């Protein structure tokens with residue numbers, strides 16, 4: 001009889017097939033069963049990965065109730081049905097490894113409650129930033145720190161689009177279409193470009209950092225579809241890159257967790273992270289700042305994180321509650337409302353080129369106590385001109401009042417762009 005730890009795999013697509021390759025002939029672990037949709041898929045995958053057809057099943061209970069299997073690895077995606085399957089696996093005494101960020105962000109409270117009830121562990125390194133070991137870094141390496149803040153490029157698709165817009169000087173819609181043709185963006189890109197995917201990851205990270213459940217629907221979210229070539233040019237001119245960042249500030253009073261585009265100064269390590277890469281900058285009270293950069297997706301990088309979780313589980317010596325599972329998903333965290341958050345802002349306006357416009361603008365900003373870092377007037381032709389400026393940190397609600405005032409001014413044609421500055 002083999003003494004290897006037996007695992008059951010649910011789903012064998014991009015990440016699942018990467019895991020099969022990594023665990024091929026592994027000394028301690030054996031993939032005992034793989035659940036797929038039907039026999040036809042089983043035959044195809046068995047052939048592609050040179051596996052014995054006998055280890056495949058299209059009845060999920062063959063995996064969930066097999067007493068020889070101690071770890072169920074979920075790599076099929078989905079939320080409601082998948083949650084039911086994983087709770088059944090926990091009931092049957094199995095630990096779980098998953099890469100499913102949607103499931104954890106939306107249903108993590110029930111799943112972790114079930115894990116606690118059945119004294120099992122759920123590991124999910126691959127759910128955030130694919131191949132970058134951020135969860136283990138937070139839960140183990142930085143476990144003695146209070147995490148002060150975390151800022152990260154957590155979505156490869158949007159980082160790719162912004163980078164190509166900058167390098168090729170093309171507008172958002174054109175770059176998105178090309179990214180879809182190249183397979184860097186989904187046919188329905190909403191999940192990525194509107195920031196939902198990054199928000200799921202922020203909710204998971206914020207839960208770990210705060211030790212409380214963070215409701216993904218309360219994470220403030222803005223995507224990149226409004227970013228224009230002009231925004232990118234202006235950022236470059238001033239020494240910034242525009243990035244979609246997931247940000248968590250672990251304040252004394254309330255947690256500040258959000259996703260939105262940001263002007264990132266060129267000397268910040270996140271500014272130089274291009275294409276579909278991910279990067280995370282995390283600051284602990286003792287560790288100071290650590291930056292992790294790597295592949296946020298892909299078959300082998302993501303499977304590397306899944307395999308790492310399996311290794312951590314099998315190194316566990318007893319069945320006592322696992323100290324690695326430190327998140328408390330049952331106590332709700334209070335999130336800071338975006339109105340109370342302070343940011344510095346880049347603002348661009350178009351205006352009528354006439355005497356006194358800049359004075360009116362200055363007076364409007366003065367009324368709101370907004371301190372201007374610089375102001376630049378350009379592109380003056382005919383009766384129209386543009387100006388852009390950066391203001392020092394003010395509350396978001398104050399910013400909205402400024403924009404409203406500016407839009408109401410006769411001398412200003414439009415507020416063309418408002419972007420937060422790091």
Ligand SMILES: NC(=O)c1ccc[n+]([C@@H]2O[C@H](COP(=O)([O-])OP(=O)(O)OC[C@H]3O[C@@H](n4cnc5c(N)ncnc54)[C@H](OP(=O)(O)O)[C@@H]3O)[C@@H](O)[C@H]2O)c1
Nearest residue numbers: 011012013014015036037075076077099100130297298302
């Ligand atoms: N791809 C990445 O780089 C990456 C990175 C981080 C996290 N993740 C997460 O990892 C998980 C897997 O992603 P993936 O990219 O490997 O997806 P994928 O390539 O679509 O693979 C999913 C596999 O699960 C199977 N499956 C889905 N629903 C099923 C069901 N109800 N019954 C039976 N089989 C089912 C699919 O079968 P069919 O092919 O027959 O439909 C497919 O083989 C997802 O939660 C994803 O969010 C992925």
